[in-house]
Amino acid sequence: MGSIAVSSAELLQAEADIIRHSVGYLKSIALHCAVKLGIPDALHRCGGSASLAQLLAALPVPLPPTKQPYLSRLMKVLAMEGVFVASASGDDDVYHLNTMSRLLLEGGMSPCVMLSTTPQFIGSAMRLGQWFLSEGEEATAFMMANGGQIPHDTGAHDVEFNSVFNQAMAADSRHLADLVVRECVEVFKGIGSLVDVAGGTGTMARAIAKAFPHVKCCVLDLPHVIQDISPAPAPALADNNNVQFIAGDMMEFIPPADAILLKYVLHNWTDDDCVKILTRCREAIISQHGTAAAGNGKNGKVVIIDAVVGAPSPGVDVLQTQLLMDMEMMSLFMAKERYEHEWSKIFMEAGFTNYKIQSTLGLRSVIELYI
Structure with a gap:
């Protein structure tokens, strides 16, 4: 002692x-x-x-x-x-x-609990000690625990895990959607079209389309995520609630729109990958509006819903949760929850010059990102 x-x-x-x-x-x-x-x-x-x-x-x-x-x-x-x-x-x-x-009643956040406690997630946490001692950055703790697969590959090959994952993402979106459309009305003013990037089964996009009928919404996600939404094999699947589904890879292309939504996406990715994703978002906005952006959202913007650690002055419970989520991102993707100065760095590297943060969603903030 x-x-x-x-x-x-x-x-x-x-x-x-x-x-x-x-x-x-x-x-x-x-x-x-x-x-x-x-x-x-x-x-x-x-x-x-x-x-x-x-x-x-x-x-x-x-x-x-x-x-x-x-x-x-x-x-x-x-x-x-x-x-x-x-x-x-x-x-x-x-x-x-x-x-x-x-919040755990049927239709609530129970699927989020079940995802966090899957053998795949818990197993990756148990490998963190081994991961810290390993050389190089080739493998995440999740990959060590799951036969070298990343979570997206596991979802593509494991029907049960894919179902749990999609249910959790939909549950999180349902919970968040009501808050977003109630607390963030100004964010959607002046927007005619929106692409929900990695929007899963479309829960958030449907909520936005319902609350703001003037907004034409589209969901972009990988084929195995949206394959059960419609039996139609075509890449673009029409939905009956003013929402269109497009199978694609956000790293390659994002459809043009007035607004690009990234809800709980970027914390899954490294800084370099975030710059790539945001660059694609910027290209989509420029394709829609041209290069004469006003820097205030009138000519398009990216809307990010994600944690800004420590913003503005969270209570101990909120900060502890954000830091635990940061460890989860580290074990799953070698990614992270970010402080404002870390967000600012990747915004600038992706070519964006102006942003606004609203800390209105508890653990999460709404970031409006302008060219």
Whole structure:
């Protein structure tokens, strides 16, 4: 321990903290179990509150009798972590939905939990120590854990993982879409067309098209992502909600439009790749508007929804989440969450000279990027 005098109380607290951090992964697994067992929806069916007995009866798949006594231990952990609220009623504990667990109801953010706790994601996190010791930058921790494949390749070859991934992206977009169209109305003023780059199954684009009928929306994504949206084999697939789907690679070409949307895209990529993507975005805007851009969005812009770490002055929980997300990006893609000065650097390298940041979406900000 060195020569620094440490009290018994400090030692015991440090011991407890080390153990708590060492088994912290069980918080993620407990949350995974809650979604897997359908606990949030079961509580919802009970009116938002239930005793353990009522909860057991409401689960979509009954637990074997030998496992039922253990549910209380899972619920205590989840309540301690704030996922549910616990209260005493006589000799029984009663559990209640709160804002967090309501986000896990069907149609909410449960798929995001299931993606973060897939064997592929957890396995990549377990390889981080090995990754730090490895020479070169050829392989990510994800690749080490998944036979050399990158996440996009895994999605192309693993139907189950691809389904979980697409469901998670759609769930995140549903959750975010309501906030975006409510809090960011000014962003979409004066826009006649928009390309949602890597827009998945089109959840965000549909929400924008519905909220702003004057905006013609298009989704660009890889063929295996949009292949199930329509059986038509043509590259461009018409959708019944003013949204068109185009199979393509954003590294090669982005269709011209007034606005290019990058929602949670750039944090998946290295700085060099981000410059390539943003260069394609700039080319798409110039193709639509010509080179006489005004620098204020009137002649087209890129709209980025992503984290700006530490902006403007987040609480401890938000900052901790952003830093944990940064580690996840490092393990999956060797990419990162960025501070404002890091964003500014790649903007300038891609040929953009002006931008505006609105920190209105909690963990995420809205960046309007102008030529």
